[in-house]
Amino acid sequence: MKTFHNPDHQQHAGRQEMFRGRMVDCHEVPARLDFVMNELRQRSLGDVLPPAISEIELDAALASVHSERYLSFLEGAWAEWVAMDPANAGRDALPSVWPMPNRHGFRTNVLPHNFAARMGAFAFDSGCPLTAGTWAAARKGAACAMAAAAEVASGARSAFALTRPPGHHAGPDFFGGYCFINNAAVAAQTLRDKGFERVAVLDVDYHHGNGTQTIFYERPDVLTISIHGDPLTEYPFYLGHADERGAGAGEGYNLNLPLARGTGFMPWIKALDQALDAVHQYKASALVVPMGLDTFEGDPISGFTLKSGDYTTIGRRLADADLPTVFTFEGGYAVAEVGVNAVNLLEGFARAA
Template structure:
C-alpha cells in the first residue's frame, strides 16, 4: 500500500488549545504523524510518496469559498494585530447573537468560522493545512488510477471541519474533499466510514442532504462526549440524503465486542449501498490508553478492523484523522493497514 505524506505538517507546531477550562499545549502535535510514518517504514507497508500540489478548487466543492479564502489569512491578520503565540478563537455567535453577518477583525472572524477553541494557528499552520489537503487528493488519485488502496497520512486531520467552520483540530475536511473528488471523477456513489472515537460532525454536515455520499460514523455518545451537539442515532439525513447517514453512538468504556458489533452493522449497510469506492476516516483514538478518549480497544483489535474493511472488496482510501496516545498511534494506525492487506 502506498502512503502519501508531507513534512510540511511540522510547521503546525507549538500551538495551544482551549480545553477543560485551560489553555494547554495542543494534543494534536507533529509527533503523531512522525510515529505513523516511522511505523509505515518499519513495517515495510510500501513506498512513501510526496504529495502533488493542487489548487483549492476541490476544497471549494465541499467548503464555502469565503471560508477557504479566510484560512490562509489567519496568521497574517493575527500578526498585523500585533500578537504572536497562537491565534485562538474565544467568542462565538451562539443563540441570540447575529451569526448571519460576517464581521471584521481577526478575533471576530476566528469565532465566526469555528465552533470551538481547538483549531488554532501558528505561522506554519496554513502550509500544514494545505499540504494535508494535497496529501488526501494525491492518495485519492492513486486509488482512481487503479491502486486497490492508499493511505493519506494527513495532518492536521479534517473530519470535524464543516462547510464553513473549523474545530477539533480540523480545518479542511480531507475525507469529504476526497469523496467529492471521487464523485467528480466518475464514482457514482461513495461511502465514508468514520472509525474515529469522536463523531465526524463536519463530514455529516457537508453530506447530510445528499444521497450520493453515504456517511457512517462510529463514535462516543454525544450526550457525554465531544463534539456533543451532533452524532445521535436519529440523525439519518434529510431530503435527498434521508437514510444515507448512519450514526453509532456508544458509551464510555466500550470495548471490542460492542464496538465491533457496530462496525459489522455499518459494513452491512455500506455493502447494501454498493458504493464504487470507500473513504475511511481513520482515527485510532478508540485505543484504551488514549489521553482524551474513553473507549477500550486494544492494539490487537486494529488489524481486525482492517481485515473487516478489506472484506468489503472495494477500492479504499484511508485518510488519517485522530489518535493521541502518541507512542502507540503508529502501531495501531498501521495495524489497520496491515490488517487490510492481510499480513
Template sequence: MKVVHSPLHRRHDGGMELHRSKLVPCFESRARAEDIREALADAGHALVAPRAFAIDSLLGVHDADFVEFLRTAWARWQEDGRDGFMLPSGFPARGMRRDRVPAGIHGAMGHYAFDAGTPIVAGTWDAAMAAAQCAMTAAALVAEGEGAAYALCRPPGHHAGRGTYGGYCFLNNAALAAQLLRERGSRKVGLLDVDYHHGNGTQDIFWTRDDVLFVSIHGTPDTEYPYFLGYADERGAGAGEGFTLNLPLPRDTGWDDYAQALDTALQAIHAYGADALVVSLGVDTFEGDPISAFRLGAERFPQLGARLAALNLPTVLVQEGGYAVKELGSNVAGVLQAFSAPTWRPAAGPARTSAPAASTAS
C-alpha cells in the first residue's frame, strides 16, 4: 500500500497543553509520525510525497475566514510581541456572542479554538497544510484506481470543524479526503472514525449532507473528550438527517463489545451503498494508550484491518490519534498489513454499480 508522508510535520513541534487541569507537554509529538513511518517502511510499504494542492482546496470543508486565521495566526502572535506557543485563554461560552470575531489575536484564538490543549507554534500552518495535502493525495490515488492508500497525517484532523480547531487538530484531513473523492466521481462516501475520541469536527462538517455517511465508534462523551458531541441521539439535520451514526462505548471496553460496534458500523456503511470509504484511523483504542481507556490488545489491530478490507471498497486510511509511541508504528502496521493481505481484492473504482440500494443508517 502506498503511504503518503511529508517531513513537514516536524515543523509543528513544542508547546504545552492543558490536560485534565494540568499544564503538560503535548502528547501529540513528532515522535508519533516518525515511529509510524519507520514501521511502515520496514514492512515494505512504499513512501510517496504529497502533491501540491492550493489553499482553495480546503474550502470545500472549511470556512474561508477560519483558514485565513490559521494561515496568519503565528505572524499575528509575533506582531503582538509574543513568542513561545499560542493557547487561548477565553471562549465564547453560553450567553456570549459568537457572531463577532474579535480583532485581537487573543480573542480570535478563543473564537476559533474549543480547547486549551492545541498549541499553535511557528511551523503549525506548514505542518497542517502538509497533512491536508497527504490526505488529499491519498484520496486522489484511490480515485485514480489504487485499491487503497494511507495518509500519514500529522497533525491529525478529525476534531477540526468547519470553523474550529482543537484536540490537536487544525484541518480535517479525513473530511478533505472524502470531499475529494466526491469531487472525483464517488457518489456516496462512507467515513468511519475508529479513533478513541469522537470525531466532532467531521460530524460538524457533514451534519447536513447526505453524500457522506459519518459513523463513529468512540469513548462515551459522558466521560471522554470532546465531551459535548458524540451521543447516540445525534443523527444529522436537514438533508443529512439519518446520515450520522454514533456508537459510544464506556471506558474499559474490550474487543468483544468493540467488535459488535464495529460490525454495526460496517453494516451501516454497506446498507448506505457507499462506493468509497475513508477511515479516520486512530489507534488510541490500544490498551496501553496514555490518554484513552479502551482495552484493545495489539493483536486486535490486524483484525480491525481485515474487517475494514472486507467491505471491499476503494479506501483511504487517514492517520488520527494514538499516543503510546513505542507501540504506535506496529499497531498501524498491523492494520495496514491485514488490509493489504492477498486474499482481499479491491472493487473496480468509485464508479462501482453493484452497491446496495441507499438507505439511512440505523
C-alpha cells in the first residue's frame, strides 16, 4: 500500500482553540502525523511518497467540491487577518461572530467587507484556528488525496492519504472541526472523474462527517455513510441524525449510524457490518474511508471505547468489501497511540488480501 504524505503539514500548527468555553492548547497537532509516519516506516508498510499533482489538476479538484468564493477566502485569509492589525501575525485567527440563518436581515448572497464577519460567514465553530500556513497545508493535503485516488484508479488495491489538517468536516463553503479542505470528498470526486461509476464514502471517525454529507447530499453517484457519536450529545451536533437520507436526486444515498457515548467494539463493529452491507447493496465500484482514530478508548475529546487491537479487525472487515479503497487520515487525538491505531487498521486491511 502506498502512502502519500503531506510535506507541508507542519505549516499548519494552531496555538490554541476554544474548547468547551475556554482557551486550550490545540488537540490537532503536527505530532499526530509524525507518529503515524514513524509507525508506517517501522513496519515497512509500503512506500511513503509526497504527492505529484500539478497545480492545474489541484485547482480543478478543489473547485469540484468547494465554492469559488470559499476557496478565495481561504487563500487570502491570513493576509486579511494580518492587515486588520499587524499584531495579528503573532496569533491565530478564530471567528467571533456568526450569521443567524432564518432571521430577518440575514443575506446569504452578501459578504461583509470586515474580515472578522467574513470569517464567521464561512466557519461553523470557534475551535478551528486558521494560521499563516493553513492554506498551503490544506492545499497540499488535497493533493495527497488526489494522488491516493489516482493510485487506486491505476489499478492499486488501496492507497493512504496521510495528511493534516483533516478534512471531513469541511463543506462546500464552510470550515470547522479542524478541517478546511475535504480530502475525502476530493478523493471521491477524483475517483468519479477517473471512471468509477459509483463511489461509496464510509466515514469511521467518532465525529459525524458533516462536510462530506453536505457536499454529496443531493447526488446519487456518491453514497455517504458515517458511523459516529450521536449528535444529540456529540459534536458537530447539527447533522448526523439517522433520518438524514439525502435529498433530490440524492435521496436514499446518505446513511447515518449514530451510536451512544460509551459504545464499545461489539456494537460498533455491528454498525460497520450494516454500513458495509449498504455499500454492497449500492454496488459501489470504489470505496473512500475517512479514517478517524478518535474512536479509541483514550481519546481526550471523544467517547467510544475501542482498543488498539480492534483496529486490525476493522481493517480486515473493510477489506472484505473487496473494493479499490482510498484511506484519508482524519481525527485521533490520543497522540501517542494514533500511529499504532492507524497502522493497525491499514495493516489489517493489507494483510487480508
